[in-house]
Amino acid sequence: MAITSAIVVFAVVWFLVLFCVLPFGTPSQSEMGEVSPGTPRSAPANPRMKRKFAITTMITIVIWVPLCLAIIYGYINADTMNLYKRFGPNS
Numbered sequence: 001m002a003i004t005s006a007i008v009v010f011a012v013v014w015f016l017v018l019f020c021v022l023p024f025g026t027p028s029q030s031e032m033g034e035v036s037p038g039t040p041r042s043a044p045a046n047p048r049m050k051r052k053f054a055i056t057t058m059i060t061i062v063i064w065v066p067l068c069l070a071i072i073y074g075y076i077n078a079d080t081m082n083l084y085k086r087f088g089p090n091s
Contacts, residue, residue: 001071009067014060021056
């Protein structure tokens with residue numbers, strides 16, 4: 001696995017984890033009782049993005065390291081991802 005491949009895998013996993021982490025622990029403006037004019041009531045009152053980015057990075061590292069090792073040692077390869085070969089008409 002090249003370094004660019006590792007960076008791309010890290011970025012993809014990081015964004016997937018970020019979208020999973022974003023809704024947790026974020027109260028809406030209606031829950032806080034302070035709706036800013038021009039925003040919907042469901043908008044986050046205090047998103048704490050630095051904290052969410054740190055949590056996302058930690059979770060991503062936990063997922064990314066075994067994933068890269070599985071790719072390097074051959075447990076995951078292009079044939080593993082070829083579902084047509086695995087479940088196709090000649091399988």
